[in-house]
Amino acid sequence: MSRILFSLFILCSIFISACKETPKEIIITEIKVEAPFEMPAIKTPDFSQCEKILITDFGAKQGNKEATTKAIADAINKANTIGGGVVVIPEGEWLTGKVHLKSNTNLHLEKGATLLFSENPADYLPAVQSTWEGMECFNYSPLIYAFECENVAITGEGELQAKMDTWKVWFARPKAHMENLKILYDMAAKDVPVEERQMVNDTANFRPQFIQFNRCENVLLENISIKNSPFWVIHPFMSKDVIIRGVKVFAHGHNNDGVDPEMSQNMLIENCIFDQGDDAIAVKSGRNQDAWRLNMPTKNVVIRNCLVKNGHQLLAIGSELSGGVENVYMENCEVEEGAKLNHLLFIKTNERRGGYVSNIQVKDIKCGKIDKGVLGIETDVLYQWRDLVPTYERRLTPIKNISMKNVKAADVQFIARILAEEEEHVENVNLKNIQVDTVRETEIIQENVNGFKFE
Template sequence: MSKRILFLSFLSIFALSFSRKTETIKIKAIKVQTPFNMPAVKYPDFTGVKRFSIVDFGAVLGDKIKNSKAIAAAIDQANRENGGIVVVPEGQWLTGKIQLKSNVNLHLNRGAVLLFSEDPNDYLPAVHSSWEGMECYNYAPLIYAYQCKNIAITGEGEVKAKMEIWKTWFARPKAHMESIKRLYNLAAAYSPIEDRQMVNDTAHLRPQFIQFNRCENVLLEGITITNSPFWTIHPYLSKNVVIRKLKVYAHGHNNDGVDPEMSENVLIEDCVFDQGDDAIAIKSGRNPEGWRLKTPSKNIVIRNCLVKNGHQLVAIGSELSGGIENVLVENCEVNDGAKLNHLIFIKTNERMGGYVRNIYAKNINAGKIDLGILGIETNVLYQWKDLVPTVEVRLTPISNIVLDNVKAREVKFISRILGEKTLPVKNVSLKNVSAEKVTESEDIHQNVVAFTSKK
């Protein structure tokens, strides 16, 4: 063979190899118009990257064999190749915990169901997580990502939690209360996280369904989420999170839809929430945890969402010791049959400290609300009131709350604001906020400075 032919053959092989090369992960950004200064929200784009079917790694259809190892192997391979889409085909696939890695998109095809085991042992060993605003080692979230960058969960399929065991943990017997009391005291003493081991026979601290822990550039799009042991979606100490076009149904205890905690640059849009607790609850750590980590939740936009059920459209707190600022809620709707307490509820207590400022809500419609449109309360302690004493008093400054064009069919009140005498709530503005029927009083206020209301 001549040198010319050899050279041309080499060029052909090189060209074919180059043509088969997969794309690298791109980073896109969404610029959102807000009344505060907010950078564009970044998220990963996996268009054109290599795909890895879990079947090729040994996954088996059905509800008998757990596919945890096969899914983990596919994730490992995608991560090793610096980016890939792990594909879950149509059908039901039983699994235990799934741990994502950087540059990986877990993609569920239409008709695919990832069915998560109810066996707590499938979520061990314990991982660095949190419980109600306090860091600890606990059961792994059903889908967990820790210190990852450029990750996604996408598709038209479903992730579903089996609840046979978890639902028996909804109760809070004495042993459980003693465990969370121990965790509270460990946090108050600034104990190392490694010393806060909360997995035992009686603590029963349920794991979150999906937790992005200390992650950056996260996309969660298109899937259906059914049931959850605890909080459903938990972006924790994360930056640049896009959550869109989800259908979330979870009616167990503490089943919030999304809980952004100590996270920034978060966009939640075009989602449907049907919850047993708050649709969205923004948090930033409990007591010393928020003071220690010093990371507020900020630059959070919630738009074009529908709430079919839930305690609040948006709750802020009560875990807010790191501070919460720059939140916009717009163009959302709440079904008339929803069991809603408030549209916007800001809650704190004398132990939290932190701050709340620059909260905006506009263009929201709701049916009957059990309580009212806006609630602000500064003495919300729930089970903690008698469980543990106040270690240190830190009040929460609350200011710059703006509602515009918010309507409901029936409420007990338009606004109820219960501030502290020594630290009143400041600068609350309601414009075109109304209900067709108010059964008690439009405004119930204590210790509020600079409140305005214009119809």
């Protein structure tokens, strides 16, 4: 009997030991989001039961970029290998190069932790499959990059910060940079394979995004702070089931949009603070022939309870919208008094874009002075591209079913300005309970609009 009991004890010990060593898996939860359209539940990863993996256990050292970059990569590899892990950045400042996430990984910054990203472009090589203003190409790696991943997160109360020494010089976009833009535009228009669009050279100077989730699923960004950015700050590209919650962004450089959902679906952006040099939230869907080829609209995006301290627009749609944009709902957002802002909602496109815009709803918004207006819709926005490159194929953009209600603003140039094409009228715009203290010029300006209501 004693031998049997002893054997059972040994077996139990082995079983318990194995259980301790077996990593606990990620839990996938579904978040139901209320919206005035059919909004699928958003799948999101829960890492609360997963192993915590300290980067210091892999040799990370403060002030040592090479050691910390390698340690983060090794910790991410372990999290991915065991099927789920939390890569912990502890308190302190950690200088690093690029961070490439893998599936089933949560990059977690503890309170008081700063992950400081190098200003050296060489640290973001080799080039990766990325984008530039709606066109696919191989470029410098985004500072944090995930490609074809699932169950990825960046969380915690720490800060992600970009050193700007080089990137701010590249803001200037000199002639050589613009010539490289023309080359990429031509390659995209002619459907040159993406792997042949190599845009890292001595003169292109295409700045990388800070965070890009490229073709990812089940993505969570929560509670982190982000300071400075070479280019767009948070860029979900061709991704599904994305939650951005409680994130604070301060980035006042050129093209520093806060969040750019592009050809992405089923997204929630809530409880965030944006202090931007460009649009706070810019919903995009690819540029021209590239987006027609990829054929993935941006849809089912809910934005709520956000504060904007500065930015060009509270919510922009376009101008890269060639894949189509539908079902975008914003509610209960505020623009801080004294913020510099052009529009609350600005929909912009041009004769090259095609695509479509449908069912954009905005309600319960408060703001102070606006340089332009509550609503702007313009269909001839080309900026520097007007004379830089030709129109290879002309496709207009149908825009319909736009509504804004319960908006309070102090001082505006106009309430709504809609400038559409004679060949493609804007359809069904409904403004209700728009309260404005002062209109500096004309309340309503409209060209080629069918079904405009102002109540």
